[in-house]
Ligand code: FES
């Protein structure tokens with residue numbers, strides 16, 4: 001597909017409607033998504049507690065790209081491109097690991113790098129070869145409230161507002177001193193934008209997520225929740241919990257700034273956590289001296305979303321891979337001192353979001369199957385899908401020539 005064809009499709013978009021079929025199916029548009037949006041923004045690579053010691057690493061993917069997020073000897077978190085400087089092999093496979101003897105050794109011809117990406121060993125190279133020219137390429141990294149963010153951008157979007165918003169959300173929830181209790185990877189046969197649009201709206205929550213809808217008032221239209229939300233704010237205020245709503249989502253972030261949004265919403269009466277019985281599942285985190293019956297939704301950039309309860313947290317990492325394949329990693333956080341089997345039970349902790357994520361995978365794949373039809377015509381968004389509409393506006397703006 002030519003650039004002019006993409007531009008014409010952007011011009012033909014009907015405001016307030018879903019995107020046309022090609023945006024979800026055309027590989028050339030996926031390439032444009034990568035260049036113009038996904039490689040430009042910051043995204044969450046995980047939580048620092050996953051790599052506590054020097055040499056511990058995570059492998060995070062985006063499209064065809066892969067990055068090693070490693071803890072160095074100085075305690076820093078570094079992001080190294082997972083591409084050997086010899087003939088390009090991936091250095092690390094799997095989702096996480098530990099560098100043997102604090103070295104990253106390529107499995108192909110054994111070029112060996114230190115944890116900062118400097119090349120240490122390359123056998124049988126000609127005299128003119130200079131090891132110092134062959135360090136692994138690096139990406140920028142920012143750790144905020146225990147969350148690791150990275151970006152492929154050379155000239156990155158400003159994170160000042162995002163850092164402030166995270167301090168006032170994840171910070172209040174104690175995420176800087178949390179630990180990962182469980183990780184789950186979902187493979188979704190759908191375009192990444194269908195997965196993200198689905199995450200940004202709760203129009204589907206009542207029909208598709210009965211378990212979520214019984215616990216979160218957010219499943220219902222806002223006008224039905226005014227009293228419950230007010231009661232939730234009163235409960236929070238009584239405990240001294242202050243988490244302001246922040247809306248700098250998408251285009252609202254302003255030029256050169258990363259998108260960020262924070263929103264609090266109440267749980268139904270008597271529910272204090274995302275559990276089967278609505279009771280707490282782990283010890284309280286951060287500033288909470290008691291559960292306040294609310295949840296905090298926040299997001300940074302287009303593919304990193306977060307949800308915090310007083311006693312645990314959930315990270316959603318959307319990982320666009322190809323035009324019709326997206327992965328979603330869900331990571332559960334608990335207090336760093338919580339002991340599995342004593343303070344929390346993983347089954348109980350993960351039940352709601354395992355149930356909900358399996359439902360989302362199914363509906364998003366059904367959505368893709370329908371959108372693949374030559375007869376698909378984008379329909380109008382409802383009043384409960386305003387964030388999806390804003391996501392689409394933002395996306396088209398970023399893709400525009
Ligand atoms: S490709 Fe890595 S050592 Fe050859």
Ligand SMILES: [Fe+2]
Pocket residue numbers: 198199204205208209356360
């Ligand atoms: Fe959903």
